[in-house]
Amino acid sequence: MGTSSVFVKNACVPGVSGLLAGRLVSTLHQLAGSGSNALSVFAPGFNLGRARCEGRSWGSSVGLANGAGVAGWGGGDSCRQVRRSLATQGEKKRGCGARRGVMKQKRSNGAAKSDGVGLMAGEVEVTATFEAESYQDKCGSIHLILGPMFAGKSTALLKRAQEEASAGSPCNSPRKFRRRVALVKSDKDSRYGLSAVVTHDGLQMPCYAVPDFATFKAQVGDKLYKEFDVIGIDEAQFFTDLYDFCLTAADYEGKTVIAAGLDGDFLRRKFGSTVDLVRVADTVVKLASRCEICGKPALFTFRKTLDIQTTIIGGADVYMPVCRQHYVGGQLVVDSACTVLEAHQAAHSRKDC
Numbered sequence: 613m614g615t616s617s618v619f620v621k622n623a624c625v626p627g628v629s630g631l632l633a634g635r636l637v638s639t640l641h642q643l644a645g646s647g648s649n650a651l652s653v654f655a656p657g658f659n660l661g662r663a664r665c666e667g668r669s670w671g672s673s674v675g676l677a678n679g680a681g682v683a684g685w686g687g688g689d690s691c692r693q694v695r696r697s698l699a700t701q702g703e704k705k706r707g708c709g710a711r712r713g714v715m716k717q718k719r720s721n722g723a724a725k726s727d728g729v730g731l732m733a734g735e736v737e738v739t740a741t742f743e744a745e746s747y748q749d750k751c752g753s754i755h756l757i758l759g760p761m762f763a764g765k766s767t768a769l770l771k772r773a774q775e776e777a778s779a780g781s782p783c784n785s786p787r788k789f790r791r792r793v794a795l796v797k798s799d800k801d802s803r804y805g806l807s808a809v810v811t812h813d814g815l816q817m818p819c820y821a822v823p824d825f826a827t828f829k830a831q832v833g834d835k836l837y838k839e840f841d842v843i844g845i846d847e848a849q850f851f852t853d854l855y856d857f858c859l860t861a862a863d864y865e866g867k868t869v870i871a872a873g874l875d876g877d878f879l880r881r882k883f884g885s886t887v888d889l890v891r892v893a894d895t896v897v898k899l900a901s902r903c904e905i906c907g908k909p910a911l912f913t914f915r916k917t918l919d920i921q922t923t924i925i926g927g928a929d930v931y932m933p934v935c936r937q938h939y940v941g942g943q944l945v946v947d948s949a950c951t952v953l954e955a956h957q958a959a960h961s962r963k964d965c
């Protein structure tokens with residue numbers, strides 16, 4: 613069985629070494645399968661002990677060579693890899709993001725170190741250096757706008773986007789002082805075309821319509837992407853990479869992210885990963901619509917057709933907002949939906965004649 617050790621220390625931010633070591637341990641534990649490698653992670657001044665992680669396949673995932681010490685921990689990509697692993701565990705913590713963090717590795721020849729913590733032959737010291745002042749000011753934020761259909765989510769998103777675009781900028785102020793806003797929506801939603809975010813009552817703003825955020829980033833390119841201060845997202849429920857994108861953008865790229873989407877589908881199940889963002893969001897607004905049957909606040913979206921697949925793109929022809937009472941009283945809603953549909957169809961056929 614091979615054994616590797618990672619020694620974590622930090623010169624700039626007290627406590628980070630312990631925090632980092634703790635996270636490394638839990639990350640490595642998660643990445644580890646059962647098998648033949650062993651890893652010790654320890655940090656001075658932090659009551660971590662020697663956490664032990666035994667595993668088979670983490671070598672490739674975190675840049676550790678199979679049983680032969682540490683490989684590829686020179687910062688850059690491998691550092692980022694660890695950050696990504698941590699990020700996907702849902703850790704958002706202002707002030708401890710590894711922004712501009714650098715990890716260095718040093719192989720020991722077995723000589724005891726002056727601080728009394730000796731490295732055994734074959735062990736590796738990893739030094740994590742963080743520029744403390746870069747933490748807070750470069751961190752962005754995540755703002756969520758949730759609710760059923762017709763609740764005004766897109767309207768609220770466009771309002772926020774407009775406010776952000778003009779924040780602190782009278783029309784004669786130089787362009788460089790304005791916040792640059794990009795609107796992104798899922799290309800699944802082609803109801804009102806793909807070139808704009810459009811509300812049910814016709815407000816609109818130009819947007820990028822993409823299948824996922826990897827495509828969005830590739831489409832705009834690195835240079836332009838960096839210039840965006842604010843990213844507004846509509847139909848957030850349709851993006852499979854929503855969580856990772858929002859977290860990275862806010863934690864490491866200093867972006868203000870405003871995401872609008874459905875929290876639940878027509879059966880009130882979690883829709884995509886919008887609700888996962890709640891625990892890492894700075895603000896969360898849950899909007900209500902008006903129940904189409906009784907006019908009370910509506911928290912749910914009722915599907916008027918009998919289709920059962922989760923995604924069916926549509927508007928008032930397929931969906932209606934309902935209150936709890938009329939959601940639960942399903943039959944009543946179905947009857948009412950049928951009535952509305954029939955009335956709709958009758959009106960249409962009259963118009964056609």
Ligand SMILES: Nc1ncnc2c1ncn2[C@@H]1O[C@H](COP(=O)(O)OP(=O)(O)O)[C@@H](O)[C@H]1O
Pocket residue numbers: 759760761762763764765766767768810811812813901902904928932933
């Ligand atoms: N049942 C409905 N059918 C069609 N339009 C509606 C209905 N209820 C509200 N609306 C309109 O939709 C607007 C909200 O649109 P929008 O912001 O696109 O909502 P969301 O993004 O939450 O679906 C409301 O201001 C209202 O004018």
Ligand SMILES: Cc1cn([C@H]2C[C@H](O)[C@@H](COP(=O)(O)O)O2)c(=O)[nH]c1=O
Pocket residue numbers: 760761762765766801803847873874876877878879913922923924925926927931
């Ligand atoms: C409830 C529900 C909705 N959809 C679709 C229908 C629309 O195309 C969008 C929501 O649009 P809005 O801007 O919030 O009005 O999502 C779906 O596919 N499945 C559902 O269960």
